[in-house]
Amino acid sequence: MSSNNRKKLLLMGRSGAGKSSMRSIIFSNYSAFDTRRLGATIDVEHSHLRFLGNMTLNLWDCGGQDVFMENYFTQQKDHIFQMVQVLIHVFDVESQEVIRDIEIFTRALKQLKKYSPDAKIFVLLHKMDLVQLDKRNELFEIMMSKLQEASAIYGFPDLVGFPTSIWDESLYKAWSKIVCSLIPNMNVYQSNLKKLKQVLDAREIILFEKATFLVVCSSNTSMGESLDPKRFEKISSVMKNFKQSSMKLKSSFKTLVLNDNIYVSELSPNMICFIVLHRNDDPQDMVLENIKKAKQYFQ
Amino acid sequence: MDGLDSKATILLMGLRRGGKSSICKVVFHNMQPLDTFYLESTTNPTSEHFSTLIDLGVMELPGQLNYFEPSYESENLFKSVGALVYVIDSQDEYLSALTNLAMIIEYAYKVNPRINFEVLIHKVDSLSEDFKLDTQRDIMQRTGDELLDLGLEGVQVSFYLTSIFDHSIYEAFSRIVQKLVPELPFLENMLDNLVQHSKIEKCFLFDINSKIYVATDSSPVDIQTYEVCAEFVDVTIDLQDLYKNNEEREMKSVSTLVNGVVIYLRQMIRGLALVALIRPTDSSTATVDYDTSIESCLTVMDYNIDIFKKGLENVWKHAKVLPEENERSVQQDQFQTAF
Numbered sequence: 001m002s003s004n005n006r007k008k009l010l011l012m013g014r015s016g017a018g019k020s021s022m023r024s025i026i027f028s029n030y031s032a033f034d035t036r037r038l039g040a041t042i043d044v045e046h047s048h049l050r051f052l053g054n055m056t057l058n059l060w061d062c063g064g065q066d067v068f069m070e071n072y073f074t075q076q077k078d079h080i081f082q083m084v085q086v087l088i089h090v091f092d093v094e095s096q097e098v099i100r101d102i103e104i105f106t107r108a109l110k111q112l113k114k115y116s117p118d119a120k121i122f123v124l125l126h127k128m129d130l131v132q133l134d135k136r137n138e139l140f141e142i143m144m145s146k147l148q149e150a151s152a153i154y155g156f157p158d159l160v161g162f163p164t165s166i167w168d169e170s171l172y173k174a175w176s177k178i179v180c181s182l183i184p185n186m187n188v189y190q191s192n193l194k195k196l197k198q199v200l201d202a203r204e205i206i207l208f209e210k211a212t213f214l215v216v217c218s219s220n221t222s223m224g225e226s227l228d229p230k231r232f233e234k235i236s237s238v239m240k241n242f243k244q245s246s247m248k249l250k251s252s253f254k255t256l257v258l259n260d261n262i263y264v265s266e267l268s269p270n271m272i273c274f275i276v277l278h279r280n281d282d283p284q285d286m287v288l289e290n291i292k293k294a295k296q297y298f299q
Numbered sequence: 300m301d302g303l304d305s306k307a308t309i310l311l312m313g314l315r316r317g318g319k320s321s322i323c324k325v326v327f328h329n330m331q332p333l334d335t336f337y338l339e340s341t342t343n344p345t346s347e348h349f350s351t352l353i354d355l356g357v358m359e360l361p362g363q364l365n366y367f368e369p370s371y372e373s374e375n376l377f378k379s380v381g382a383l384v385y386v387i388d389s390q391d392e393y394l395s396a397l398t399n400l401a402m403i404i405e406y407a408y409k410v411n412p413r414i415n416f417e418v419l420i421h422k423v424d425s426l427s428e429d430f431k432l433d434t435q436r437d438i439m440q441r442t443g444d445e446l447l448d449l450g451l452e453g454v455q456v457s458f459y460l461t462s463i464f465d466h467s468i469y470e471a472f473s474r475i476v477q478k479l480v481p482e483l484p485f486l487e488n489m490l491d492n493l494v495q496h497s498k499i500e501k502c503f504l505f506d507i508n509s510k511i512y513v514a515t516d517s518s519p520v521d522i523q524t525y526e527v528c529a530e531f532v533d534v535t536i537d538l539q540d541l542y543k544n545n546e547e548r549e550m551k552s553v554s555t556l557v558n559g560v561v562i563y564l565r566q567m568i569r570g571l572a573l574v575a576l577i578r579p580t581d582s583s584t585a586t587v588d589y590d591t592s593i594e595s596c597l598t599v600m601d602y603n604i605d606i607f608k609k610g611l612e613n614v615w616k617h618a619k620v621l622p623e624e625n626e627r628s629v630q631q632d633q634f635q636t637a638f
Contacts, residue, residue, distance in 0.1 A: 033464070203542070231541045238537045242554075245530040248523045249576075251558035258538055258552040276542050 007182050008058045008083055012072075012108055013090030014101055015040065015064035018126045021166055022090070023047065023061050026175050026212055029244060032166040043068055044080070051179065052209055052216070053270045073107050081108075081115040088178060090124045093131055093139065102150055109154040121156045122178050123147055129165040136163060169233030176215040176232070186217060192297045193219050196273075200290055206232060206274040207267070207298075213240045216271065235274060239264070260284060265291050268298045307479035308346075308356040308379055312403060313386030314396050315340065318421050318463070319359050322386065323347070325463045326472055327357065327509050377407040381479045382415040389434050389460075390422045397438065401445035408454055415478050416456040418442070419471060424462035431460055466526045473512045482614060486514040489610055493575075494518070497603045498596055502575035503528050504567065507536065513571065528574040531562050535572075553597065561593060565604050568611055573604060 011019050021035035027049050041063035049057040062072060062080070072080050089105050105123070112119050125143055128136055140163045151159045162174035180186065189207060197205050197219040204227075206218040213236045228234065239253075246253050256264040261280035265288075267273040273291070311319045320338050324330040327347065346358040358380070377383075385403065387396045400418065407414055420438055423431050439458055446454055459471035477483055490502055494516045501524050503512040510529045535552045550566040561577040577596060 228541055234537065234541060238534055241530060242534045245527045246554075246556050248527050249556060249558075249560055251556040251560055254555045254557050256534075256552065256554040258535060259548060259550060262538060262542060280548075 005054055006056045006058060007085045009060065009086045009088060009178075010080070010084050010108075011059060011061045011088050011090070012104075013064055013126075014069070014092065014095065014104060015066070017064060017090040017092040017095070018166065019064065019090050020045070020061055022124075022126070022164075022171060022175075023059060025166055025171060026214070027059070029240075031244075035166060040065065043071075049211075051212070051270075052183065053268075055182065057179070057182075069104060073111060077111050078115060081111040084112060084116040084119045085182065086120050086122065086178065087112060088122045088124065090126050091143065093125050093127050093143075102146065105147065106150050106154065109151055109156060113154050113156075117155065119156075120181055121151060121159050122174070123159060123161040124164045124174055125161065126164050128163045128170065129167045169230055169237050172214060172233040172236040173230075175212075176236070179209070179212075179214050180216060183216065189217050189298070192294075193217060196290075196294050196297075199294075200275060200287065201278060203276045203278050205276070206235065208236065208239070208272045208274060210266070210270045210272050213237075213243070213272070239272075239274075257284065263287055263291065267291070267295055271298055273298075307381040308358060309382045309384055309475065309479070310376070310380040311357060311359045311384050311386065313421075314388070314399060316391075317386040317388045317396070319386050321463055322419075322421070322461075322468060323357060323359055326468060326511065329508070373406065374410050377410040377414065380411070380414060382417055382475055383407055384417045384419060384475060386419045386421050387438065388422055389420045389431075389438075390425060393438065394441075397441050397445060400442065401449060404446065404454060404456070405449050405451060408451060415475070416454060417471075417475050418456055418458045419461045419468075420458060421461050423460045423467075424464045435460055466522060466529065469510050469529065470520075470522060470525060472509075476511055476513060480513060483514060485614060486611075487517055489607060489614075490514060490516040493603055493607050497575075497600050498577055499575045499600075500524075500578050501528075502573060505529065505532055505572045505574055507532060507566075507570050507572050524576060527562070528576065531564060531574055532572055535564050555593060559593070561597070563597070563600060565608075567608055568615060573607070575600070 011023065013019050018035075020038050020041050021030075021032075024030035024035055024038060025032060027047065041061055043063055045061040045063070047059045047061065049059060051057050060080070062068065087108060089108065091101055091105075095101055109121070112121075123144075125140055128140075131139055140161070144159075144161045147161065148159050151157070160177070162170065162177070164170045164174050183189075193205055193207060196202075202219070204219060207216040208214065209216055215232045215236065218232065242256075243253050254266060256262075258264075259280055260282070261277045263273075263275040263277070265273060265275075273294075275287075275291070277287070311323065313319050324338065346356055348356050358376075383403070385400050387393050387400070404416055407416075418438070420435055423434070426434065435458060442456060443452075446452060446456075457474075459467070459474070461468045461471045480486070486504065490504065493499065494502060499516075501518060501521070502516055503525065504514040505512050505528070510532060512525070512529075531552075531554070535550060538552075539550060550564065550572065552564045554562045556562070559578065563573075563575045563577060565573050567573050577600065
């Protein structure tokens with residue numbers, strides 16, 4: 001395996017912001033409810049995750065207490081901030097010390113500029129569920145403009161941010177975007193998917209990573225259809241729940257056919273495709289055969 | 300059983316802060332268990348109506364009132380209900396609740412001896428496994444003693460350990476509702492027939508909205524199987540909603556797992572869905588003709604379930620017009636020969 005396939009992700013943010021909860025939900029099949037049992041992370045917790053077969057994500061979950069934080073920026077700075085591909089910085093929207101939060105963010109950016117200037121930066125405004133519905137957007141805009149300002153100074157002008165919460169689908173959306181930014185041969189998947197869509201005459205096809213059910217890519221259906229814009233995340237969370245419940249039968253999910261027009265099936269050892277057809281009178285055998293044939297293009 | 304009213308009614312009682320409204324919201328309104336923290340205290344008797352296989356009324360009484368004041372027409376109330384569900388908070392001191400329960404049972408039994416008495420030992424999610432059983436034994440013992448003192452040793456009281464954070468509350472309600480379905484033996488018989496002829500391991504007849512099962516075949520219920528089937532109903536509904544066409548169709552979904560288990564869902568009448576767990580291959584023969592056996596099994600399933608559905612429709616059509624026992628058993632016989 002070439003070193004190119006190892007990606008180092010830093011997960012930072014102040015204590016209690018919800019970093020370990022995110023990691024546990026996305027990568028360790030925790031339910032949102034289970035995360036209450038997580039304790040504080042001591043120093044840095046490393047986890048190595050295989051993603052799409054040949055990609056390894058090294059997730060560095062950095063404990064956020066001030067003692068550790070100080071350490072990261074002084075003694076350990078070259079160790080922590082070297083060869084970073086992605087920085088994911090988590091902000092607690094309920095935090096009382098916003099100024100201090102941003103200060104830590106800028107300190108991290110400063111180190112990154114020095115040690116790995118090509119890193120991609122993502123910020124997550126977490127625990128959005130604690131903010132009233134009508135205030136969420138406004139709060140997000142204000143916070144983002146502040147962070148954008150701060151990051152531009154340190155040479156990272158295109159900052160990407162997401163409002164997230166562990167209690168809805170927003171977490172999947174954010175992580176899908178983050179992880180997708182690391183996949184090198186995205187265009188191949190995209191074009192293969194388009195071909196498959198033509199062959200099947202499908203309404204929509206979505207490709208999911210198998211272990212995490214994060215969206216890898218989708219055939220874009222902007223044909224005037226009014227589909228739920230949050231459907232990807234919803235499918236992720238529905239399918240993940242189903243995956244978990246199938247574990248109770250000591251097995252794992254293989255295929256699902258719903259009303260003869262939604263097909264969910266494995267496409268490769270690490271991908272799952274979600275196909276929605278226009279009609280429901282296509283013979284099932286034929287659709288399944290087509291999926292089988294498509295498998296070789298997604299290895 | 301249903302007295303003057305045509306629908307079966309469940310009466311939900313208990314001391315204040317026992318969790319009665321939360322139970323109602325979680326089971327019948329799909330509220331998230333955590334959101335129930337913010338429920339206000341109930342001040343008036345509330346009654347709601349759900350139409351599943353049977354018409355079900357759920358009446359909730361506020362805990363802090365005394366029902367033996369003459370202003371409440373408690374006599375009429377108890378006459379009209381089929382089941383009395385008493386909720387005990389297991390995390391709290393429960394002695395006063397037990398005294399209250401005994402008083403209620405004494406009164407209700409006098410008015411209507413046909414009431415099913417059900418006791419939910421509630422909020423057990425934070426108790427350890429040992430402590431759960433200890434609590435249950437203690438409560439059963441004390442209730443028995445209290446009833447003995449009142450000279451009511453013949454009264455049947457059922458106990459359930461429940462929590463809204465797992466499926467135990469649905470399981471308990473399923474059993475309670477099932478006691479109110481007079482047609483239950485026929486349904487079970489039909490399901491047993493279906494199971495025998497289709498390689499089904501276990502099947503449930505679910506109410507789609509509440510995930511309560513109104514009937515299952517006679518093999519023992521394993522809570523995990525129930526959970527998987529209930530969650531499959533959710534998966535099916537959620538995915539269907541995302542890509543809904545304008546046309547309303549009967550829901551049908553089939554999922555295969557890696558170890559060959561098939562979960563099968565078909566929509567039936569009256570907001571019900573049949574969910575079945577199928578193991579098409581024995582572990583001994585699971586080799587070459589693996590795929591074909593699933594397919595043939597599904598074909599047989601489809602055929603049998605069509606017949607089952609017709610049977611269900613027939614039973615219900617006639618149950619509405621002529622609710623006599625013999626009429627329904629005739630239908631049942633016809634159905635059996637159809638297999």
